[in-house]
Amino acid sequence: MAYRSSWMTDDIASFSEQFRRYLQTELAPHAMRWREEKMVDRSAWRGLGDMGALLCSVPEEYGGMGLSFAWDAAVMQELETWLPEMATGVSVHSVITAHYINAYGTHEQKLKWLPKMAKGEWVGAIAMTEPGAGSDLQGVRTTARRDGDHYVINGAKTFITNGQLADIIVCVVKTDPAKGSKGISLVVIETEGAEGFRRGRNLDKIGLNASDTSELFFDELRVPVANLLGDGEGQGFVQLMQQLPQERLGLSIQAIAAIERSVAITTEYVKERKAFGKSLLDFQNTAFKLAERKTEATIGRVFIDHCIERLIAGDLDTVTASMAKHWVTDKQSQTADECLQLHGGYGYMQEYEISRRYIDARIQRIYGGTNEIMKLVISRSL
Ligand SMILES: Cc1cc2nc3c(=O)[nH]c(=O)nc-3n(C[C@H](O)[C@H](O)[C@H](O)COP(=O)(O)OP(=O)(O)OC[C@H]3O[C@@H](n4cnc5c(N)ncnc54)[C@H](O)[C@@H]3O)c2cc1C
Structure with missing residues (x-):
């Protein structure tokens, strides 16, 4: 008898089948072009949003589907099988970035950011890695200095998936560089019109070619203090x-x-x-x-x-x-x-x-x- 995952209910199986057909007919025909262009079309993100394939396990109140992680798992499985070109980007957007906001954001922050991510109107990224800090994240050097109602961010990130398209970035910063890991915080950056924010190159990789991977630069970038994730600084x-x-x-x-x-x-x-x-x-x-x-x-x-x-x-x-x-x-x-x-x-x-x-x-x-x-x-x- 064929093995079937215990979390694969009839509802999820029938959604997967529908989603698979959509990927095969609507998006997969563009995959080779995306590999050449080193980027996925923005319209593909909206397509996934229309299919209900983004932020499945985020509550409906915040634009998600209000379902269990099993639905995210099914989406990731179908993407990796039929359209691997989008799998890593969607994982970063849906499974990682949105969940930082969902887990640590205030009601207002979630209402503001998550519905746009669920629709695929906004693409999300998570910026941890820096030229001098990868495995050893305690060594991040990007700083967020408090100035009234704003943080002033300075530093650089690299290897950031979705970096070229990202409208919203959960960024790992040091709010208190003297405190080591206890001085790390997560701050949300909205990229549109953000002065002091610059995207670097779409990096030239040996594989995963349709997934854009970027350097990001922050030069006196002002972000409202209200964009801090969590209850106070130092929890990052x-x-x-x-x-x-x-x-x-x-x-x-x-x-x-x-x-x-x-x-x-x-x-x-x-x-x-x-x-x-x-x-x-x-x-x-x-x-x-x-x-x-x-x-x-x-x-x-x-x-x-x-x-x-x-x-x-x-x-x-x-x-x-x-x-x-x-x-x-x-x-x-x-x-x-x-x-x-x-x-x-x-x-x-x-x-x-x-x-x-x-x-x-x-x-x-x-x-x-x-x-x-x-x-x-x-x-x-x-
Ligand atoms: C295509 C791509 C997409 C990425 N997307 C993102 C993203 O979206 N967001 C993000 O923040 N980052 C992203 N990254 C960065 C990625 O997470 C880092 O490259 C990774 O964590 C390793 O860090 P590093 O490159 O600085 O390597 P290093 O930390 O310098 O490691 C180099 C080598 O040393 C080994 N090493 C290091 N420390 C130890 C130890 N204590 N014990 C034993 N071995 C050790 C490592 O295992 C590795 O083999 C991406 C990278 C790539 C290439």
Whole structure:
């Protein structure tokens, strides 16, 4: 019997089917152009908003769908399978940025920002990383100096997903540089007409080419004090830590969907392709490789489903989420590599999906906390 995730209710399954058709017919035909242009069309964001695919687990009062995280998981799964070009951007927007605002924003802040994000009118980004601070976030140097009713922000961020399009950015700043991690706060920046805010280059990456990744610069940028997230300054580090399980699970959901897709397209390919008078699948090496990959995909799926259920129940801890993130993203890279090999020379051609899955998989082991940092987190719990 085919395995079905326990969180995949009939309602979610029927939404997924409808959403899949929309992605396949309306958006996927643009994917290769987006890769060339290194950016997704803004209209695609509004399309996802119209489909009810953004901010699924944000309350209806704030423009979301008021549903459980299972719906976000279904959206991420369909995107990664049929339109991976948008998966990371949507994860940052819907699964990460919106949830900082939902978790720590005041009623007024949520009313102001979340409905626009839910409709896809506004694109969201989260700006933590700086040229001098990636894994070690306590080292961020962007400052927010209080001046009356405003913060004056100075500094630079890099590698920011959705940075070119972002209308709203949750930015990690130091409100008190002398206090180390206790001096970190999250401040929301609205980018339209913001004097002192500048987007740098859309960075030239080796993969994930449709997802824009940018430098951002702040030069005496004035942001109202009312844009601080949370009850007072200095809570940013704790807020970041609290959101990690959901952020890491989002990436893990992408990874398992990518693994399943790689195995599926490769199985199809090796059944069709002939060598030495038989299908590639008839060679024992091919069949055994795919048997191993399929087994790992099933193990990964069961573990990720367990994590999804725990997140929905509100008790997914950072250690378990870190196990999921490092294991399944490592497997994603290995699977893409093995599956590319089974395609032979065609696997190296960009027109074959497996080649794109191979290059896009690589980043998954780096962002969202590197896989080494995941192991550090797990090892501290031993
Ligand atoms: C395409 C892309 C999109 C991204 N999107 C975003 C985004 O939207 N927002 C955002 O804020 N950031 C984003 N990032 C940044 C990403 O999260 C960081 O690159 C990542 O956290 C690693 O930081 P770093 O690049 O500074 O590497 P470093 O921290 O310098 O790490 C370099 C190497 O050292 C290892 N290392 C570091 N510390 C330790 C340790 N204590 N023990 C063992 N090994 C260690 C790392 O694992 C890594 O292998 C993105 C990056 C990319 C490439």
